[in-house]
Amino acid sequence: MHLLNMSMMHAALVDSFGVPPRYGEIAQPEPAEDDVLIRVKAAALTNLVRGQASGTHYSSEPVFPAVPGNDGVGLMPDGTRVYFVGPETGSMAEWTVVDRRRTIPLPDSLDDVTAAALGNPGLATWGSLLGRAKFQAGEAVLINGATGTAGRQAIQVAKYLGASRIVATGRDEAALEGLRDLGATETISLNGTDEELSSRFAPVVQGGGIQVVLDYLWGPSALAILTACGGHGSLRGEPRIRFVQIGAISGRTLPLPADILRSSGVEILGSGLGSLSAAAILESLRTMYQAAATTRFVIDTEAVPLSEVTAAWTSDTGNRRLVFIP
Ligand SMILES: NC(=O)c1ccc[n+]([C@@H]2O[C@H](COP(=O)([O-])OP(=O)(O)OC[C@H]3O[C@@H](n4cnc5c(N)ncnc54)[C@H](OP(=O)(O)O)[C@@H]3O)[C@@H](O)[C@H]2O)c1
Numbered sequence: 001m002h003l004l005n006m007s008m009m010h011a012a013l014v015d016s017f018g019v020p021p022r023y024g025e026i027a028q029p030e031p032a033e034d035d036v037l038i039r040v041k042a043a044a045l046t047n048l049v050r051g052q053a054s055g056t057h058y059s060s061e062p063v064f065p066a067v068p069g070n071d072g073v074g075l076m077p078d079g080t081r082v083y084f085v086g087p088e089t090g091s092m093a094e095w096t097v098v099d100r101r102r103t104i105p106l107p108d109s110l111d112d113v114t115a116a117a118l119g120n121p122g123l124a125t126w127g128s129l130l131g132r133a134k135f136q137a138g139e140a141v142l143i144n145g146a147t148g149t150a151g152r153q154a155i156q157v158a159k160y161l162g163a164s165r166i167v168a169t170g171r172d173e174a175a176l177e178g179l180r181d182l183g184a185t186e187t188i189s190l191n192g193t194d195e196e197l198s199s200r201f202a203p204v205v206q207g208g209g210i211q212v213v214l215d216y217l218w219g220p221s222a223l224a225i226l227t228a229c230g231g232h233g234s235l236r237g238e239p240r241i242r243f244v245q246i247g248a249i250s251g252r253t254l255p256l257p258a259d260i261l262r263s264s265g266v267e268i269l270g271s272g273l274g275s276l277s278a279a280a281i282l283e284s285l286r287t288m289y290q291a292a293a294t295t296r297f298v299i300d301t302e303a304v305p306l307s308e309v310t311a312a313w314t315s316d317t318g319n320r321r322l323v324f325i326p
Contacts, residue, residue: 011093017055020313042116043072107293124150128271137162145216159183201228219251231263
């Protein structure tokens with residue numbers, strides 16, 4: 001009985017897709033070769049975790065009960081504090097098991113909650129800018145959906161990496177203005193008709209005004225940007241624009257006219273699990289945590305005890321990143 005109790009742990013448990021997790025008990029995971037048992041200190045609730053737990057993300061698996069969470073901050077068996085990604089068992093638990101190659105030692109200057117919150121938007125920004133767009137200092141970036149957690153990070157990361165121009169878009173006009181404090185040099189409201197949006201984007205993206213688009217939204221605003229990039233058959237050749245698709249929060253599909261691609265320098269790339277290998281993900285995140293040791297990347301967080309997971313899962317936290325503490 002004593003041994004049985006020793007091997008149980010508290011965790012968030014998903015019993016079926018579409019139902020918020022409950023707080024319960026489950027067997028503590030056993031590390032296999034190459035794995036380490038990690039004492040979890042903090043795990044962030046991201047759109048990816050929500051999508052996996054609700055069965056709507058392409059990486060969801062219908063295995064129940066499941067512990068949600070695909071990254072976090074914890075202690076290695078030797079006490080080293082690390083950020084970990086891609087654990088074998090979910091991170092919203094007292095313990096998890098991770099391939100030791102997917103751990104990154106953390107600088108003392110970052111607290112657990114901030115370090116846990118930075119991981120997922122770190123992938124959405126450092127992974128997409130460096131891993132996929134191969135961004136170079138001096139290039140101009142347009143961030144579509146910049147008022148969210150990833151978008152706010154993207155502004156700061158683009159500035160840190162030396163972007164010459166940072167154009168931020170969003171539907172919340174008050175929030176959009178606040179993004180100038182983070183480093184946005186221009187803002188564009190997403191409110192209006194499709195034609196109004198395209199005409200707002202055209203002077204910004206045409207003629208080499210933008211080299212990289214980071215798109216967190218897809219849907220109508222992404223189509224308006226792509227439409228604005230369309231050329232008119234110039235024999236000079238249109239400047240290259242790397243359009244990186246990262247999130248599809250305002251629509252999974254869009255009706256893309258073929259001539260936009262034929263007439264422009266647009267190259268559409270994706271950035272996420274699959275298009276970035278585990279090695280590329282880790283390289284991006286290592287770079288981020290090194291930078292975060294000396295540079296403060298602003299991120300709004302809210303720490304919540306894991307025992308309150310059910311209520312917190314569906315609460316409205318605005319643009320604050322919720323982080324569970326087991
Ligand atoms: N591929 C990757 O590596 C990766 C990594 C991390 C995140 N992501 C994805 O990137 C996206 C953004 O993530 P996040 O963490 O920043 O999310 P978030 O913090 O929840 O922010 C969501 C953003 O989307 C905006 N938004 C929501 N619905 C909208 C609509 N219908 N039209 C226009 N804007 C809308 C919100 O605007 P308001 O501020 O006005 O509400 C907010 O700016 C998500 O789809 C997420 O899954 C991808």
